[in-house]
Amino acid sequence: MNKEFKTSISPCAVTEDELKLINKLTVRELKAEEVFTFNVILCDNEVDRDSERFDIAALEKLAELFVGVTGIFDHNPCGGNQTARIFDTVCEKVTGKMTSFGEGYACVKAKAYMPRTVKNADLIAEIEAGIKKEVSVSCAVSTFTCSICGEDMRDGKCKHIRGRRYGDKICSCILSDVTDAYEWSFVAIPAQVNAGVTKGFGDRFKDCENLIKAVREGKCVKFTREQASQLCEYIEALEADALDGRLFRKSLTDEAVRFALIAVPELDRETVINMCSTAQTAELIKMKDAFRLKAGEIIPLSPQLKAKKEKPKTNNNDFKF
Numbered sequence: 001m002n003k004e005f006k007t008s009i010s011p012c013a014v015t016e017d018e019l020k021l022i023n024k025l026t027v028r029e030l031k032a033e034e035v036f037t038f039n040v041i042l043c044d045n046e047v048d049r050d051s052e053r054f055d056i057a058a059l060e061k062l063a064e065l066f067v068g069v070t071g072i073f074d075h076n077p078c079g080g081n082q083t084a085r086i087f088d089t090v091c092e093k094v095t096g097k098m099t100s101f102g103e104g105y106a107c108v109k110a111k112a113y114m115p116r117t118v119k120n121a122d123l124i125a126e127i128e129a130g131i132k133k134e135v136s137v138s139c140a141v142s143t144f145t146c147s148i149c150g151e152d153m154r155d156g157k158c159k160h161i162r163g164r165r166y167g168d169k170i171c172s173c174i175l176s177d178v179t180d181a182y183e184w185s186f187v188a189i190p191a192q193v194n195a196g197v198t199k200g201f202g203d204r205f206k207d208c209e210n211l212i213k214a215v216r217e218g219k220c221v222k223f224t225r226e227q228a229s230q231l232c233e234y235i236e237a238l239e240a241d242a243l244d245g246r247l248f249r250k251s252l253t254d255e256a257v258r259f260a261l262i263a264v265p266e267l268d269r270e271t272v273i274n275m276c277s278t279a280q281t282a283e284l285i286k287m288k289d290a291f292r293l294k295a296g297e298i299i300p301l302s303p304q305l306k307a308k309k310e311k312p313k314t315n316n317n318d319f320k321f
Contacts, residue, residue, distance in 0.1 A: 044107035051162035065181035259291035
């Protein structure tokens with residue numbers, strides 16, 4: 001842990017120029033004594049606890065996008081949780097400081113403000129006392145690059161595992177091409193060691209379908225423990241349904257092939273199997289029904305002989321001696 005940035009929040013006195021920036025975001029102009037301001041280290045380019053890291057371009061974009069963004073608690077995006085707002089940012093490159101993978105260290109520093117009200121008095125006291133230190137940001141990125149092979153870690157080409165060592169390098173996911181910045185939160189344990197960053201949407205998602213949709217769209221998502229558990233259960237249910245579907249498909253294909261070979265004997269089995277394997281399930285059902293109807297015209301598909309009925313058991317009393 002770099003002690004220089006262990007505390008990501010620190011109080012600061014508001015200057016006249018900063019007050020002008022703040023009043024660009026307010027409905028009425030506030031006076032210096034009406035606001036409490038503090039510095040925030042939002043994120044950096046060091047590898048975090050999820051074996052992910054931002055590249056420099058991503059940090060520069062985040063610094064641009066986070067101006068005017070609200071601060072909340074624990075990524076819970078309800079109006080009552082809004083407590084502060086960022087009015088100035090900078091992507092700062094620290095001379096002489098290096099990351100664990102040998103790149104020059106950089107971070108997004110921001111200045112935030114909140115009104116000095118009775119409601120905020122306790123929070124201000126906790127910030128001043130060093131209790132509220134860590135923050136975490138919520139944002140969207142579109143590129144996830146493997147630090148080992150340079151391939152996209154989502155399309156299946158990359159076979160490396162985050163956090164695992166390959167030779168003299170440890171694999172990490174490089175996050176780049178930032179598309180949006182949603183909010184920043186006061187949290188207890190951030191993902192990044194120095195500042196804390198959570199790439200995701202938190203409670204913005206109401207169900208597993210939305211979580212999966214976000215991943216498909218290339219958005220980087222951070223799951224809570226509850227969401228991860230719910231998603232695992234959802235995936236297990238989908239896997240069970242998928243197994244049922246595969247068994248049904250196999251049975252359907254076997255029937256379609258059998259009827260097709262009877263209905264059109266000129267076709268060879270391999271050709272029929274290939275034809276069935278490329279058909280959609282709905283099409284395969286229609287093919288099976290059509291082949292079955294045609295096959296029924298050629299040979300009977302129901303047994304001509306019925307099973308003989310068992311003779312009724314006789315009662316021993318019926319025998320006469």
